[in-house]
Amino acid sequence: MGQRVIEVPESMRASAQIDEATYRAWYEASVRDPAAFWGEHGRRIDWFKPYTEVQDTTFGPGKVSIRWFADGVTNAAHNCIDRHLATRGDQVAILWEGDDPAEARAITYRELHAEVCRMANVLRNRGVAKGDRVTLYMPMIPEAAFAMLACARLGAIHSVVFGGFSPDSLAGRIQGCGSRLVVTADEGLRGGRTVPLKANVDAALARLPADSVDHVVVVRRTGGAVAMEPGRDVYYDAAAREVTDTCPAVPVEAEHPLFLLYTSGSTGQPKGVVHTTGGYLVYAAMTHQYVFDHREGDVYWCTADVGWVTGHSYIVYGPLANGATTLMFEGIPTYPSVSRFWEVVDKHKVTIFYTAPTAIRSLMGAGDGPVRGTSRASLRVLGSVGEPINPEAWDWYHRVVGDGRCPIVDTWWQTETGGILITPLPGATRLKPGSATKPFFGVQPVVVDGENTVLEGACEGNLCLAASWPGQMRTVWGDHERFVQTYFSAFPGRYFSGDGCRRDADGDYWITGRVDDVINVSGHRMGTAEVESSLVAHPKVSEAAVVGYPHGVKGQGIYAYVTLMQGEAPSEGLRKELVAWVRKDIGPIAAPDLIQFAPGLPKTRSGKIMRRILRKIAEDEFSALGDTSTLAEPAVVDDLIENRQNRS
Numbered sequence: 001m002g003q004r005v006i007e008v009p010e011s012m013r014a015s016a017q018i019d020e021a022t023y024r025a026w027y028e029a030s031v032r033d034p035a036a037f038w039g040e041h042g043r044r045i046d047w048f049k050p051y052t053e054v055q056d057t058t059f060g061p062g063k064v065s066i067r068w069f070a071d072g073v074t075n076a077a078h079n080c081i082d083r084h085l086a087t088r089g090d091q092v093a094i095l096w097e098g099d100d101p102a103e104a105r106a107i108t109y110r111e112l113h114a115e116v117c118r119m120a121n122v123l124r125n126r127g128v129a130k131g132d133r134v135t136l137y138m139p140m141i142p143e144a145a146f147a148m149l150a151c152a153r154l155g156a157i158h159s160v161v162f163g164g165f166s167p168d169s170l171a172g173r174i175q176g177c178g179s180r181l182v183v184t185a186d187e188g189l190r191g192g193r194t195v196p197l198k199a200n201v202d203a204a205l206a207r208l209p210a211d212s213v214d215h216v217v218v219v220r221r222t223g224g225a226v227a228m229e230p231g232r233d234v235y236y237d238a239a240a241r242e243v244t245d246t247c248p249a250v251p252v253e254a255e256h257p258l259f260l261l262y263t264s265g266s267t268g269q270p271k272g273v274v275h276t277t278g279g280y281l282v283y284a285a286m287t288h289q290y291v292f293d294h295r296e297g298d299v300y301w302c303t304a305d306v307g308w309v310t311g312h313s314y315i316v317y318g319p320l321a322n323g324a325t326t327l328m329f330e331g332i333p334t335y336p337s338v339s340r341f342w343e344v345v346d347k348h349k350v351t352i353f354y355t356a357p358t359a360i361r362s363l364m365g366a367g368d369g370p371v372r373g374t375s376r377a378s379l380r381v382l383g384s385v386g387e388p389i390n391p392e393a394w395d396w397y398h399r400v401v402g403d404g405r406c407p408i409v410d411t412w413w414q415t416e417t418g419g420i421l422i423t424p425l426p427g428a429t430r431l432k433p434g435s436a437t438k439p440f441f442g443v444q445p446v447v448v449d450g451e452n453t454v455l456e457g458a459c460e461g462n463l464c465l466a467a468s469w470p471g472q473m474r475t476v477w478g479d480h481e482r483f484v485q486t487y488f489s490a491f492p493g494r495y496f497s498g499d500g501c502r503r504d505a506d507g508d509y510w511i512t513g514r515v516d517d518v519i520n521v522s523g524h525r526m527g528t529a530e531v532e533s534s535l536v537a538h539p540k541v542s543e544a545a546v547v548g549y550p551h552g553v554k555g556q557g558i559y560a561y562v563t564l565m566q567g568e569a570p571s572e573g574l575r576k577e578l579v580a581w582v583r584k585d586i587g588p589i590a591a592p593d594l595i596q597f598a599p600g601l602p603k604t605r606s607g608k609i610m611r612r613i614l615r616k617i618a619e620d621e622f623s624a625l626g627d628t629s630t631l632a633e634p635a636v637v638d639d640l641i642e643n644r645q646n647r648s
C-alpha cells in the first residue's frame with residue numbers, strides 16, 4: 001500500500017516481555033479459549049476469595065449481560081496499595097509535579113496507604129458506605145487519587161467530574177447518581193490561573209433540592225478564600241486530623257461497581273458508564289504492563305486528567321495495581337513555557353510517556369527548538385490516545401520527541417471499554433504511523449457494513465467487538481435499557497463502538513473517527529445534541545445544528561449553525577454571547593469554534609435536518625454535497641454556502 005513501516009527496534013525485541021511470537025501465541029489462545037486465558041491472567045490481582053467462574057457474558061440479541069470472575073471477592077484499593085507494602089513500601093507510588101515547577105511531592109506506597117486510609121475514615125465518618133456514590137470534583141493533586149482509592153477501599157462508587165465542567169453539568173451528574181457527598185478543593189491551579197472549584201460546587205448545589213447533598217469535603221489547594229456552609233462543608237485537613245491512618249479494605253464481589261464516569265453520546269444527556277471491580281482492574285493492570293512494556297524501576301507518566309477514563313485506568317488503577325511509580329501533573333503543556341513536558345521528563349527521568357495528539361500538535365506548532373533543548377534520554381516508550389493521530393504529528397513525536405528511538409503505541413479505546421483494545425506492543429508490533437495496529441489479548445474486533453454483515457480481509461466499515469473482555473462497561477447507571485439500545489442495537493449481537501475503521505491487508509486497524517453524532521475536540525468527547533440543546537435554550541435562538549469540522553490543533557472543532565428567533569438580528573456581539581452561553585452552560589470544552597447564522601437549515605420533507613450537508617459545508621467541501629433533491633427547500637443550501645465560516 002506504499003505505507004511506511006517502522007520495525008521493532010532491536011533493543012526492544014531482545015528484551016521484550018512480549019515479542020512477536022508470544023503476541024501471536026497468547027492472542028490465539030485468548031480467543032480460542034477466553035475462559036482459560038482470563039482464568040489464568042485474572043490471578044494477577046489478589047482475591048480475598050478466589051473466583052471459580054471466569055466468563056458469563058452475552059451480547060444479545062435480547063438479553064445483554066456481562067459478568068467476569070463473578071464469584072470472586074476482592075478490593076481495588078487493597079490491590080493498588082496494601083499488597084505492595086511488604087515489597088515496595090518505600091518506593092514512590094505517586095510522583096506529583098505541580099503547576100508551578102517549584103512544587104513537587106513524592107508519595108511512597110506506605111504514605112499512600114496512610115493517606116488513603118485517612119481519607120476513607122473521613123468519608124466513613126460522614127456516612128459513606130459500600131455502594132454509596134461519591135462525586136469528586138478535583139484538580140490534579142494527589143488528593144484526587146486518594147479520594148478515588150478511599151472510595152474503592154470502602155466499596156463506595158466514585159464519580160469523578162472533570163474540573164472544567166460547569167456548575168450545571170456538575171449538578172446534573174451529582175443528581176444523576178444520587179451522591180450525598182462531594183469531595184472538591186478550594187481552587188484548582190492550571191497554567192498560573194485559578195479555577196473556582198468550590199464556588200462551582202456551591203453553584204451546582206444551589207440548583208439542586210436543598211437536602212440533596214449532606215457533605216462537601218474541601219481540600220485546601222491554593223488557600224484561597226471560599227464560602228463554607230456550616231454543617232455541610234468541612235476542610236479536609238481539619239477532618240483528617242480527627243481520624244486514624246488505618247482503615248480496613250471492604251471485601252467486595254468482583255461485579256461490585258468501582259466507579260461511574262459520565263460520558264457524552266449521540267443522543268440525550270451524558271450517561272453514567274458503570275465499571276465494576278475485578279475484571280476492570282485485571283484488564284487495566286494487564287494492558288498497562290504490556291502495552292507500555294512497564295517494568296520495575298520505570299517512571300511512568302500519563303498526562304491525562306483524572307476526570308477522564310484515561311486518568312482512571314492509566315494514572316491511577318492500572319499503574320498502582322502494578323506497583324508502578326505514576327507521575328501526576330497538575331499543569332498544562334505550555335506553562336511556564338512550551339518546553340514544560342520535556343523539562344518534567346528530564347527532571348523526573350520519565351521512561352514511559354503517554355499523551356494525546358492534540359497536545360503533540362500544539363507543541364509541534366512551537367517548533368523543534370523547545371524539545372531539542374532538553375535531553376529526554378530517559379524515554380523508552382511513547383503513547384498516544386484520545387483521537388486518531390495524523391501521520392505528521394506521529395512523525396514529529398517519533399523523530400523529535402523520541403529521537404527516533406522510542407516506539408509509539410497508538411492506543412485505541414473508549415470510556416466504555418475500560419482499557420486499551422487496539423494497540424501495538426513495543427517489543428512485538430512493527431508500527432505504521434496513523435494505525436492503532438492490532439487487537440490486545442482477548443479483543444475480537446469485527447468490521448461490519450450497514451447491514452451488520454461481517455467484512456473480511458482488507459475493508460472499511462463500522463468497528464464492533466464480537467465478544468466481551470474483562471474491562472468492558474457493564475451498564476448505564478440506572479438505565480440498563482439505554483445501555484442495550486446504545487451499544488447493542490445498531491448491530492445486534494455485537495458491541496458497537498461508534499467508530500469507523502479501515503483494516504488493511506496486513507490486518508492492521510486504522511480508526512477513521514466517529515460515525516455517530518459525537519465529535520472529538522482535543523480528545524474530549526462531545527455529543528452534538530448536548531451543544532444543540534444548550535444553544536436552543538438561549539432566548540434568541542430558535543434552532544441549532546452542530547457538527548464537527550477538521551481543526552489543526554484540536555482534531556475537530558465545533559461548528560454551530562444557528563437560526564434566530566423572528567425579529568432577532570445576527571451580530572458579532574450575539575455570536576460572542578452564544579459562545580459564552582455554551583461555555584457557561586456545559587463548560588469551556590463545549591464552546592463552539594465557529595457559529596454561522598442561518599436563516600434556515602436543510603431539512604427533508606419529513607423535517608429531519610440533513611447533517612450530511614451541514615458537515616460538508618463546515619468542512620468547506622460544498623462542491624460534493626451529494627443528492628439534495630429530497631430537501632424541502634433546496635435554496636437554503638445556497639445561503640449556507642455563501643455564508644460559510646470555515647474558508648480554507
Ligand code: 6R9
Pocket residue numbers: 263308309310384385386387388389410411412413414415416436497498499511513514520523524525
Ligand atoms: C480513551 C478515550 C473515545 C473515542 C473513541 C475514538 C477516539 C480514542 C483513539 C481514538 C483513534 C485512537 N479515540 N483513542 N481514535 N485512535 N488511538 O479517549 O476515551 O474519551 O471515551 O473517547 O475517542 O473515537 O470512540 P473517550
